[in-house]
Amino acid sequence: MTDTPDVARLLDNARALADSTEPAVAEIEAMVIETVSAFEARLQHNFARGPFFVKLRNKLAAEGHIDLAQTVYHYYLAANVLKHGGGKSLRELEKIEPQPFTLQDEEGKALIDVTADGFLSGLVEALEKSHQALAAK
Template identity: 40%
Template sequence: MRLLTWPQPKLAGESPGPSSLAKAERRAGPAGRFGPTLSDVLAYWGSKSYQGRTMTSSQTLPELVNAAQTAAKASQDRISAILEHAQGQPLSDAQIKEVTSETVAIELAAVDIFTVFEARMQRHFKRGPLSRKVEARLSAAGHADLAHRLHQYYLAINVLKHGTGASHRELLSAKKPMFAVIQAAEGPARAEGAPSGLIDVMSPRFFDGLAETILEAFQFLENGQG
């Protein structure tokens, strides 16, 4: 038996267990600056399945967000059940493995759904860093709160993908953080398949807030408010 811990990253790195979507993103340019092509995203989602809920390219963005949110909640519920069963005692190796797997699943679901949002909304803009263009358009239209939330999640997704760096430092310096951001501990680099350990994705509010932000930004753009 040992306490539930996982390595904290020392240097920037990629998200654990990169999906085919993440690989497509890396093909798009340095640090995935412009994101994957729409065909890459649709090909990816055409075969993606979360907790038995198959994602297809024919589904709308709200449907994909709902499916990802449902899957994330299922992972959060399993983690909560494991911790509750342990009753404050050290977790077994098997329990640690399951909690780690579910945490990584939530991280990857967050990265994937945000990337799909960016890819599908790219048609509203010329080629470039979409999230920042959406933020600017939201702010200009008087939606400063939504612009702020979108920016915070944009930074969080960068941290989940790449580890420590400018996005992590900006989140740490936030006066009123939207979610828990963890200071990277000195030590060995993150083990293969381990959670990033930098963003508390196990809090239900993290994924719920991400889904709400994506859907509000989607409605803003689709309704031609920008």
């Protein structure tokens, strides 16, 4: 992990927000999008060109980290939904049983409830484990 120390700092910042008392929903949503985007940008060099999170999922699964591979990919889809709204990522999430996250379609709210189920801390944990798995190789 020495080649990407900024990833650890990035995840520490997200963890601090997750551990704070009742952060604003918009703040969590922004942190999710920023963290996922920056994680991808900082670690893209581990893969040839192409969709980073698809390649990460495939690599993790090939190395025996099947649950982690699915979890990190689900968080990637959720971040896409937060960033872009409904679309392919939301349709993929809607097909998963049981639902990995609380989806909502109330007017004026994001399609993913980032305040439910320890969403942000779960994201940080999945990215930390993925980063460790990449660094181990």
